[in-house]
Amino acid sequence: MSQKIQDNESIQSMLELTKLVKFGYKVLDKLPLIYKINPEIKTQRDQAVEILNHANILLLPDEFNNLFSKDGWVCYGGLSQRILEEVIYLGSNKQYQEAKQLLINYIDEDKIDFILKKCASREHFKERLDLFNLLKIDYLEERYHACIPLLLALIDGLANDISKHLGFFAENSDLELYDSITSHGTGLPFLKTIMNTSRTKTITEIIHMPYRNGILHGRDLNFANKEVASKCWWVLDCLIDWADEKQLNKQPKPPASLREALKQHQSIQELSKRIDLWKRRPTQTESYWKEQNIETLNPILPEYALFIFLGAWKEKQWGKMTPILLHNISKHLGKAASEVKNDYKKITLLDFHIINSEDQTPSNTQIYTYLEFIKNHVKQTLYLNISVNYANSQTGDPELRNEPNCGWYILQASISALLFH
Template structure:
């Protein structure tokens, strides 16, 4: 098998933060092993116990594991396979060994056999079921699995490809399917959602296939299969690669739903003066807690709500709900900074729940940073009016989501209890 060029270091999977973290630990162990003789001579101590523990660490095997994702993709991406976070390491290693021995057919046989009924069922249950956007597709994916197990590849392959398209369309910020030219499936710290993973595989599998061909193919060309021009697609090789594609896309989908598409913001190093300020802030907060007294006789009239109070923030939320202003409703919604378009989450929950009227029943300051507000709500849900009393627990937090004093100038009021009904 011809030797492929190695990925540039900046684009290598080995540069992923999770893998680099392990790499750093392995290098530290290597340095410690080299330093032990010097330490024994310099300190005149016996480090036999430490040496025995370090010997248990298989550094050669650790190095093989660190380089495995790049080695796998370099060998197999052109043949329609990429590695993803829950793929079996043993299967990947065995396939690499076969391919290195110039037995590509044997390597592909290992990978095809991996996608048996038990493996696919397990991945559907433990991985795909965690993705909200996948759940409506579960019935069809199980039918596709029945067809796959029975050897009806002509039926299973188009269904899985179509469901991949729909899943990507639902979760992509621009609502494009996976086959769209501008669709990028990238996510921070992901083996699958990487330029050397789905980024490269997409360029291979989603090319134009306009001319009708009857010869057997070995790659799941989405356009040729779904548009009826690649007629020789119905074989186990294409079917297994289609399942592998689904699970790789599933890794991207999980990242999107968790709001982990972009890298978290790096926190700058804390200076000594900042540490002193933090300590002072903790002491001030403790003193406030000890001397805090709840407000007396808080008005239930919204026109008398004080700007910056928890009831004032909640009142904005409720009035925006009446007006279906989902964007401003996010003001009291705790969100991840990496989350794409938070208003979509609000809209999805409230688009069938319309607030018709509301009335404040009580406002109780529970603590320095906590106020519970009971509101009577009249809600129209699927054509029916419902009335209910609901408690909103309002918390004073800073921009990083840390609970702070309600008297702090940077305090904003948030509620984790916004999902009414």
């Protein structure tokens, strides 16, 4: 595998295209009459120049790893571009301690909440969600001695479950993936090697790396600090990227043509503009929501999807519920309906209404809902925050609401407290 992330197929093809674009339009600029004859070429030129202006971002992952990987931070797909650019600037200008502090503080409550949201929708990760929530509390309350060993153990177990073969710290663990930033040889696999360093002596001095062997085997005694704990969360976030990319199983493919690259770039720019224009809807009162039903709600709204889902549950129409659940996208509907029936039949839904609804992102709305039901022969009530997501109807990937070929889907993980406890 390549020695640099910029040699990845997806990045290299873009870099080569920028070189081609630069050369081609340098020639065309000497023949301005062509632009008058065919104005479309001028438009393409301007788009190409914009690509060139952003091409340097493709080199940042290598710069980041060169600066910080030896100290336990590697670049990964989920890393904020703002943080990436800022710490590289600081590190390149002899302000390494400032950059280091920024990286440590990057793992704050908001970041952990975002990590946990990702965990809630992913196989193997969601099984450990209760423990991750406890670890969040320990981290925020500075009980680093408690959260570090458990995070290391959970990271190892996750890698084992996902690979169905080896744990994270195993010598031959398959952490390196084709055409990846996170799982490039200089990224997560390199970080694993450092964390797996042999620790043969008892050390009482403060350490700044989450050395797995030294911590779990009781040889590194002064490990309980924010830097080590934040790096464990960092690894967990990297592991999410690794798990996602492992499912994709990327293979070499022919490089994109110039026209395809420009079309893709333009599409991304247009989507970005639509996202910037998006605004949260104003919140409504509980009395307003109590008056709403299938007839009064617009079918394009997330609340409409929730009403359809809960109404079908109340009537025990398992087949109607099945396609509204996010995790059933692309599943065989017959088999999925059987799973839905098995999960939901133990609970008789009697009544429901929305308390309030709040848009979180362009693709997610959280709907606080009152449920009245019978479970284990006991009539009960529960207030539940149900997550409704706007997603591609073929892939399940999140999309900007109202994009075509998409719809609103219920995230079953947000109902799991009722279903499985």
